[in-house]
Amino acid sequence: DRLRGMLKDGNQPFALLYIDLDEFKAINATYGHAAGDTVLRRVGAVLNKASLATGGFAARLGGDEFALVVPTDKIDNLTELCEQLIRATSEPVDRDGEQLLCRVSIGLATTTQVREAMKLSVDTLSRVTDFALYASKARGRACFTVYDSILEKQFLERRAMLEELPGAIQNDDLEVYFQPKVRLPEGEVYGFEALVRWNRNGQIVNPGEFIQL
Secondary structure (H helix, E strand, O other): OHHHHHHHHOOOOOEEEEEEEOOHHHHHHHHOHHHHHHHHHHHHHHHHHHHHHHOOEEEEEEOOEEEEEEOOOOHHHHHHHHHHHHHHHHOOEEEOOEEEOOOEEEEEEEHHHHHHHOOOOHHHHHHHHHHHHHHHHHOOOOOEEEOOHHHHHHHHHHHHHHHHHHHHHHOOOEEEEEEEEEEOOOOEEEEEEEEEEEEEOOEEEOHHHHOOO
């Protein structure tokens, strides 16, 4: 509701940060849910402090996912903020003599960036920020990713593939290729591996790009 109000007002550009705890399930599994709650409170305190310092606000979205809204679109300032958050949350949390280590990954997008590429709404801002967070996870975690023109191209392409895949299945645009399996000593073909390819507008799409979709 607060985001919708800020977008409706439209006078102040701002940034949305998604913060996700790395390996949080492992902490719950190893040390118990009480230990996990301790880590969540620690991260919440760090984000609350950041929100007060920047004039923004923070929220827990659920589980180990948090959000921070900062009233600026200055990338240099936001980069410094992300680095501070990663440093602050990287410090071990002491619980009954045990040192709990849980780092965070961050995705970041500004209203200015999103407005230039698509219709700005809470939904589009949330989705591109989540995409930036996904990129941080893919890069190895404990880092941050700023949504930019390169990510924008990847995001729009991913969205287009998601929209086209149901039709591709119905129209038999997914083709099966058979890769021979060969016993090298005898040179004997003993079977085949079935590989799927997507013929998308005359171009063969790498399966690594669409199977996960």
